Every structure is written in structure tokens, then in C-alpha cells.
């Protein structure tokens with residue numbers, strides 16, 4: 456069995472005709488660029504691109520295959536250089552039983568299957584050429600369709616204040632919306648970690664995944680996991696989620712939840728930190744309060760520790776978050792050590808010092824050990840990292 460890095464939530468900014476897919480996504484975030492960036496610079500071996508329901512994206516994949524740049528794997532997924540692509544789709548559910556929009560992630564083993572899925576989506580969605588569009592139907596109906604097509608179903612960033620299962624405070628349990636048996640894993644999102652999520656007992660049944668939700672090439676690998684599988688493919692990933700035949704998630708890597716932009720409760724207007732019970736901001740008088748993820752989890756909490764074994768959750772930030780690591784230094788690191796994963800996980804302090812100042816090299820090592828100082832984020836503002844190590 457081998458170890459691979461996986462980031463399963465990456466958007467597409469533009470299709471091969473330069474038309475927007477994720478409107479807020481970067482123009483350079485095309486399918487081909489995502490594959491190259493993941494394989495050559497990031498060192499990520501398994502990626503989920505969750506805008507593959509768009510027909511022009513499917514066309515781009517098929518052209519790569521026609522030109523012998525990529526090929527479809529027998530056990531699912533598309534191989535390109537050092538990376539395997541899983542064909543995914545992020546959907547916004549909003550049915551009449553639904554009290555707020557919820558994002559979910561679906562993945563399919565073959566192009567043929569996601570093409571079929573797209574065709575079905577045209578009857579449920581106004582515009583399938585765009586990302587994360589609203590789906591008119593029930594969540595369970597969507598789960599049945601995904602399972603009929605041998606797909607994987609994962610509720611996305613389940614605690615973010617907007618567009619998530621627990622976020623808005625309308626649901627207390629996933630059973631209000633989903634068939635719990637047809638959920639393959641739970642995506643944590645940037646403002647929570649394993650320990651926080653395990654305070655909710657119904658989540659103990661599921662594997663947790665940590666993904667970047669990247670809207671630009673640089674953000675790929677902002678969160679990811681290390682998985683123990685034989686080789687990167689759809690079937691192996693499915694086995695890892697269900698801990699079959701020794702496959703499993705070995706470690707989750709994510710930002711310290713305190714760095715996430717929705718960690719604490721704040722005033723929506725002036726971002727003053729508030730207690731979760733406040734109804735009005737004492738500083739500016741606004742009544743728009745964004746409840747932080749940590750306060751929301753405390754409300755839902757009904758359990759202290761997990762009933763199941765959990766892999767370690769390692770706090771990390773992308774290299775670009777480190778103060779004093781500018782684009783030039785970053786390029787120097789890539790020139791010497793090839794990929795960001797190598798720099799973050801494998802290169803020794805001594806080797807780093809040959810390329811970059813010692814202070815910066817030390818903060819990379821401190822990050823590897825989860826020892827970087829952070830300041831909490833909230834209300835849509837990210838927290839920040841200091842170069843000081845905690846020790």
C-alpha cells in the first residue's frame with residue numbers, strides 16, 4: 456500500500472472556450488491548468504474537480520484523451536501525468552423540505568456516467584454550464600441518482616455559515632434532509648477540524664475529508680489529506696472512505712480552524728467579535744450577526760469524543776500564507792524541490808537553508824509540526840499566521 460495526497464474540491468474558473476464556469480473563479484483556473492499545477496507544482500496525486508458536470512469541461516477531458524495526454528482508468532478516474540482526476544460536481548440543494556441551501560459533492564467513476572448525470576441535471580437545473588447551481592428536486596432523489604450511477608456522495612463544508620448542512624442553524628440533524636446510509640463521507644470545511652466535528656454524534660459514522668474549495672490555482676492544496684491506497688483511482692478512493700481492504704485516510708491537513716474566515720461570531724458590518732447570544736453589535740449598532748462555526752458546534756454538541764478511530768488532523772497553511780514568502784522565493788523552492796508537497800513534508804531544514812533564509816526555513820519546519828502561531832478569523836475575514844513558533 457502507498458501514500459498519496461488528495462484534494463477533492465477544486466473549481467473551474469473558465470472552460471476551453473474561455474467561458475466562465477465558476478464565475479468568481481480565476482481565469483487561469485482551467486481544467487488543463489489544474490491538472491498541470493497539481494501534477495507538476497503541488498505534488499498532489501488525486502484531485503476532485505467538482506465542476507465536471509459542465510459539458511464543455513467534459514469535452515476538454517475527452518480532447519486530452521484523444522490527444523493521448525490523458526487516459527481513463529479501468530477502476531475509475533482520469534490519469535494525467537502524476538495526477539488522477541475524479542469527475543465531480545458540486546450541487547446546491549434547495550427543495551421544499553429544505554430550509555436553506557446546502558452544498559453537496561458528487562463524484563463519478565467514468566466520463567460516460569457523468570455525462571448521463573449532466574443530462575439528468577438539465578431537467579433539474581436551469582444552467583448546467585455553471586458551477587454550484589441550484590438544483591430543484593429533493594436531496595434524497597439526488598442521492599439515489601448518484602448511487603444509481605455508482606457515484607460517491609459527500610455533504611460539503613458542513614459547518615460554514617452559508618450554504619451548508621449545519622451552518623445556518625436551521626437543521627440539527629442530517630436525517631432531516633439526507634438518507635444517512637447513502638453518505639460516503641463528510642467534508643469539514645476551512646473553519647472546523649476533526650475534534651470540533653466529533654462533538655456531533657451522528658458524524659461518528661463517517662470519514663472526514665478536508666479539501667481546498669480552490670477558486671484559484673494557488674489555493675489548490677490549501678487543505679487536503681494523505682490517503683493509504685494502492686494507487687490513485689476512483690475505486691481506491693471509495694475504499695479509503697469506507698476503510699475497506701486496508702485503505703484509509705492517514706492524516707487530514709487543514710488550516711487551524713481559528714484561521715478560517717468564519718471561526719468566531721462577529722458583526723457582519725464592522726467585524727467586531729461578539730458573543731454568540733448577541734442580537735446587536737455594541738460598536739456599530741448593526742443587527743446582522745454572523746454566528747461563528749465554533750459557537751454553532753457548541754450549540755449542536757451532544758458528544759465529547761469520537762466512538763471511532765480518527766486519523767490525526769494536522770494544522771497547516773499553504774506556503775503562500777507564510778509572511779515573507781513572496782512569489783520569487785516560492786519559485787526558488789519549486790525550482791529546487793519540484794513540488795509544494797515536497798517542501799511542506801519532506802525537505803530537511805538544512806536543505807531549505809541552502810535556498811531560503813534560515814528564519815523562513817524554520818517557520819516551514821514549525822508549520823510541518825503544527826507549531827505556528829495564529830490569530831482567529833471570523834465573519835468572512837481570514838485569521839493570520841505569525842512567524843513566531845509556539846515553542
Ligand SMILES: [Zn+2]
Nearest residue numbers: 545558611618
Ligand atoms: Zn460550496
Ligand SMILES: [Zn+2]
Nearest residue numbers: 464466545668
Ligand atoms: Zn465549492
